[in-house]
Amino acid sequence: MIIIPVKEGENIDKALKKFKRKYEKTGVVKELRERQKYTKPSMKRRQEILKAEYIEQLRNADEG
Secondary structure (H helix, E strand, C coil): CCCCCCCCCCCCHHHHHHHHHHHHHHCHHHHHHHHHCCCCCHHHHHHHHHHHHHHHHHHHHHHC
């Protein structure tokens, strides 16, 4: 359960923004979307490798 302490006089929009941020960090929505379709373990691994290659390219582009 997510608990957001709201100070007296604090804007409700600010509290809602805090709630959304905490909710997103829990990963509930991400997990839900992943469970909607089955992905083979080999495809998951392939996606991880492609993501790692992409990040490596970004790092190399920044360095030189």
